[in-house]
Amino acid sequence: MRTVRLRSGQAVPQLGLGTWRLGERSRDRAGEVAAVRFALDIGYRLIDTAEMYGDGGAEEVVGAALRDAIEAGDLVREDVTIVSKVVPSNASRRGTLAACERSLKRLGVDAIDIYLLHWRGSQPLGDTVAAFEELRERGKIAHWGVSNFDVADLEQLHALDAGGQCTVNQVYYSASERGIEFDLLPWQRKRQMPIIAYCPIDQGALAADATFATIGRRRSATAAQVALAWVMRHPDAIAIPKASNEVHLQENLRAASIKLDAAELAAIDAHFTPPKRKRQLAMT
Ligand SMILES: NC(=O)c1ccc[n+]([C@@H]2O[C@H](COP(=O)([O-])OP(=O)(O)OC[C@H]3O[C@@H](n4cnc5c(N)ncnc54)[C@H](OP(=O)(O)O)[C@@H]3O)[C@@H](O)[C@H]2O)c1
Numbered sequence: 001m002r003t004v005r006l007r008s009g010q011a012v013p014q015l016g017l018g019t020w021r022l023g024e025r026s027r028d029r030a031g032e033v034a035a036v037r038f039a040l041d042i043g044y045r046l047i048d049t050a051e052m053y054g055d056g057g058a059e060e061v062v063g064a065a066l067r068d069a070i071e072a073g074d075l076v077r078e079d080v081t082i083v084s085k086v087v088p089s090n091a092s093r094r095g096t097l098a099a100c101e102r103s104l105k106r107l108g109v110d111a112i113d114i115y116l117l118h119w120r121g122s123q124p125l126g127d128t129v130a131a132f133e134e135l136r137e138r139g140k141i142a143h144w145g146v147s148n149f150d151v152a153d154l155e156q157l158h159a160l161d162a163g164g165q166c167t168v169n170q171v172y173y174s175a176s177e178r179g180i181e182f183d184l185l186p187w188q189r190k191r192q193m194p195i196i197a198y199c200p201i202d203q204g205a206l207a208a209d210a211t212f213a214t215i216g217r218r219r220s221a222t223a224a225q226v227a228l229a230w231v232m233r234h235p236d237a238i239a240i241p242k243a244s245n246e247v248h249l250q251e252n253l254r255a256a257s258i259k260l261d262a263a264e265l266a267a268i269d270a271h272f273t274p275p276k277r278k279r280q281l282a283m284t
Contacts, residue, residue, distance in 0.1 A: 001045065002256055004238050006143060006167050007192045012081045012113075014232050015256045016046030017249075018198065018242030023057020035244045036065035040075065043253055048170075048196065048240040050085035050118055051103050059084060059106035067108050082107060083114040083170075083196065083240075085147060086128075088121020095123070096131035100140055115141040116170055119148035119283070126160050133162050143167040147196075150281040151187050158191075166193065172282040173197035173237065174206060175230050175272040179279030185234070194236040199284060201227050201241050211271040215264050225251055229258035230268055 003011035017039050022032045036047070047066075049058045062082070069075050084107065090099040100115060115135065117128050132144035145168035146157065157163040169188060173180055173195060180195070188195060201207055201224050212223035212230075219226075224241075231239045232255070243249045260268075 001043065001253075002232070002235075004194050004236055006194065008143065008167070010143075012238065013044075013046040014235075014238055015044075015228070015253060016048055016081070016083070016196075016238060016240040017044045018240040019047065019049040019058040019062060020053050020242055021058075022049075022242075022244070023054025023059070023061045029057075029061065032061045032244065033064045033068070035246070035249070036061055037068055038246055039243075039249050040065060040069045040080070042250060044249070045079055046081040046083065046238065046240070048083045048198075049107075050087075050116075051090070051099055051106075052085065052087050052118060056102070056106050059103055063106055063108040077109060081113045082109065083116065084112050085116040085118040085170075087118050088123060091117055091121060091123045091128040091131075093127040093131045093134075096128055097134065100131075100135050104140065111139055112141045114143045114145055114168060116145045116147045116168070120146075120153050125157060129157070129160055129162050129165075133165065136165075145169060145193075145196075147171065147198075148281065148283050151183050154184075154187065164191075168194050168196050168238075170196035170198055170240075172199050172284060173231060174200050174202040175209075175212075175227060175268055176202045176206065177282040178272060179275045179282060182275040182278055184281070189236060192236075194238060195234075196238045196240060197231045198240060200231045200239040203284075209271075211268060215260070215267065219258065221255070221258060222251055224248070225255040225258060226260070226264075228252055228255035229260055230265075232256060233260055233265070
């Protein structure tokens with residue numbers, strides 16, 4: 001598995017597993033735990049979740065699968081990078097500390113590897129950062145970052161004491177939503193701040209895209225794999241496709257070994273035009 005290096009020097013997998021829409025219905029719980037367990041079995045080592053997903057249910061699903069894998073002796077906690085997020089309405093200083101404790105409990109772990117502010121809300125950013133720093137000092141999180149922050153938000157963040165400790169920004173990034181290439185990606189690159197690309201298959205839509213399918217056919221790959229390889233052509237972009245289907249989980253993991261050539265990238269650019277001016281940050 002290719003890795004992305006964080007500013008701290010730590011290497012994290014370039015491809016992880018998304019968990020949005022897991023943990024929403026109790027009747028689906030066993031199947032979802034089995035899917036995450038299967039993902040761990042075949043080699044996924046980064047999982048993205050959030051307190052918001054399934055109102056804590058997704059973190060419980062991840063926790064159950066992780067516990068099972070550890071108890072079976074298939075891996076140790078340190079093998080897996082866990083990303084989770086606090087919702088803005090909880091992101092006051094005390095609220096963030098309490099939300100993190102609840103997430104740790106649901107995940108069944110002592111620490112979260114990368115803890116993010118899910119999007120910018122009305123709580124003062126300085127209070128959230130102070131809480132993140134306290135959590136880091138107490139060993140409850142290893143790194144912190146943000147999500148859905150555009151350049152202006154990141155500049156305000158960086159102006160704060162400890163704002164420079166922000167490790168990653170998780171944003172919508174796929175061939176069909178590539179506005180960040182104009183300004184956000186270069187801004188982050190200058191500061192060695194990788195992106196975590198969410199919706200890298202555009203919520204499944206790119207799996208049916210004709211341009212990606214044509215490139216894929218020549219390589220015995222699927223359109224979804226090419227869409228993921230396209231995101232991962234950036235050495236500082238981590239892709240977190242969500243998949244519950246075992247075939248999809250396997251396919252997506254293998255996408256990390258595809259390197260697109262110049263002609264293939266040009267064909268993709270012809271279909272999904274690179275941004276020539278500032279575009280509003282896409283969000284789901
Ligand atoms: N920070 C934020 O605000 C934010 C917002 C949105 C998402 N996220 C995170 O990013 C993750 C990924 O985003 P997403 O789930 O919205 O979209 P996505 O990963 O682009 O697409 C997921 C959809 O694609 C399908 N799929 C996956 N692999 C496939 C394959 N190889 N072939 C065909 N279809 C495939 C999945 O189906 P199956 O499930 O049937 O396999 C699912 O319907 C989320 O799960 C979440 O962890 C974060």
